[in-house]
Amino acid sequence: MIKEPKHDPKKCTQHIMAVHDAMYILNGRWKISIIASLCFNTLRFTDLLREVEGISGKMLSRELKNLEENQLVTRTVLNTQPITVEYQLTEYGHTLKEVIDSLAKWGYNHRKKITGKE
Amino acid sequence: MIKEPKHDPKKCTQHIMAVHDAMYILNGRWKISIIASLCFNTLRFTDLLREVEGISGKMLSRELKNLEENQLVTRTVLNTQPITVEYQLTEYGHTLKEVIDSLAKWGYNHRKKITGKE
DNA sequence: TGTTACAGTTACTTTTAGTAATCAGCTGAC
DNA sequence: GTCAGCTGATTACTAAAAGTAACTGTAACA
Structure with missing residues (x-):
C-alpha cells in the first residue's frame, strides 16, 4: 500500500532542505548569538566578548x-591606539533579522513559561 | 567617557538573552532539522532517519x-508488529513553527543567492 | 617601570559527535 | 527450524569540535 501523504511532499522536502541550508551557515553554538548582538550595534571584539555570554576569545575569533x-x-580595523576592530552586520547579514526576531520572541515566551515570571 | 548607546540597552540585553534562551533549547546540529521535519507530519524513527539528512541513529535517538x-x-509506541514508534510535535513544539518558517525562508533565499538558480 | 587595554593566537584538555557493529522482538521465506 | 530482514534503538570506539588558560605584541597611562 502506497501512503497517501497529507501534505505536498515536494514542498515539505523543499522546506526541510531550506532549513538545512540555513543551519549549515548558522551552525555551531555561537553564530546566532553573535549575529543577534550585532543586530543593534557595531561592536568591537572585546564588546562581543562581553555581550555574547560565555564565549571565549578563541571561539569568537x-x-x-x-x-x-x-x-x-x-571587519574594520580602526586607526586608533591601541587599534580597535569593529564588527558589523553586512546588508546581507541584516536579512537574518527576521530569524533572530522570531527566535527572540520564542525564547522570551519560553522563559516566561519556565520561570512563570515576566 | 560614558558611551551613549544608540539603542535602549535594556531592550538589547533582553533581546539577546531571549535568543540565548531559545538557542539553549535548540542547541546542536540536529534539533531544528528534526523539528522542521515534524512540522508537517507525525514520523516514525526510521522515517526521521531518512528525512533528516545525515543524522545517525545514535544522534537521532x-x-x-x-x-x-x-x-x-x-513519543508514542504503536501496537503493531514489528512495533513502530511515532514522534510528533506537541502543541508547544508547534509554537516553533514561526522560527522554522523564517529559517526556511532565509535558507531558500540563501540557496538562490549561492547557486544563482531557483 | 609596571599596569592596563586592545585583538587576537597557541598548546593542551575535555566534551561532543560520528561510525559501525550489535541487541531484542517479531515476521515471512526457504 | 533457522536465516534474513524489519523495527527502534544502544554500545564501544574514533574523530572532530569546543573549552581553558596562558601567552603575543603594541601602546597609552601612572
Whole structure:
C-alpha cells in the first residue's frame, strides 16, 4: 500500500532542505548569538566578548572569521591606539533579522513559561 | 567617557538573552532539522532517519529524548508488529513553527543567492 | 617601570559527535 | 527450524569540535 501523504511532499522536502541550508551557515553554538548582538550595534571584539555570554576569545575569533567568509559580517580595523576592530552586520547579514526576531520572541515566551515570571 | 548607546540597552540585553534562551533549547546540529521535519507530519524513527539528512541513529535517538524532555515532542509506541514508534510535535513544539518558517525562508533565499538558480 | 587595554593566537584538555557493529522482538521465506 | 530482514534503538570506539588558560605584541597611562 502506497501512503497517501497529507501534505505536498515536494514542498515539505523543499522546506526541510531550506532549513538545512540555513543551519549549515548558522551552525555551531555561537553564530546566532553573535549575529543577534550585532543586530543593534557595531561592536568591537572585546564588546562581543562581553555581550555574547560565555564565549571565549578563541571561539569568537573563529566564528567571526567564518561569518566574514559567508559575507554576513564585515571587519574594520580602526586607526586608533591601541587599534580597535569593529564588527558589523553586512546588508546581507541584516536579512537574518527576521530569524533572530522570531527566535527572540520564542525564547522570551519560553522563559516566561519556565520561570512563570515576566 | 560614558558611551551613549544608540539603542535602549535594556531592550538589547533582553533581546539577546531571549535568543540565548531559545538557542539553549535548540542547541546542536540536529534539533531544528528534526523539528522542521515534524512540522508537517507525525514520523516514525526510521522515517526521521531518512528525512533528516545525515543524522545517525545514535544522534537521532539522543536528540529525540532531549526534545521530549523539553516537551517539544511526544513519543508514542504503536501496537503493531514489528512495533513502530511515532514522534510528533506537541502543541508547544508547534509554537516553533514561526522560527522554522523564517529559517526556511532565509535558507531558500540563501540557496538562490549561492547557486544563482531557483 | 609596571599596569592596563586592545585583538587576537597557541598548546593542551575535555566534551561532543560520528561510525559501525550489535541487541531484542517479531515476521515471512526457504 | 533457522536465516534474513524489519523495527527502534544502544554500545564501544574514533574523530572532530569546543573549552581553558596562558601567552603575543603594541601602546597609552601612572
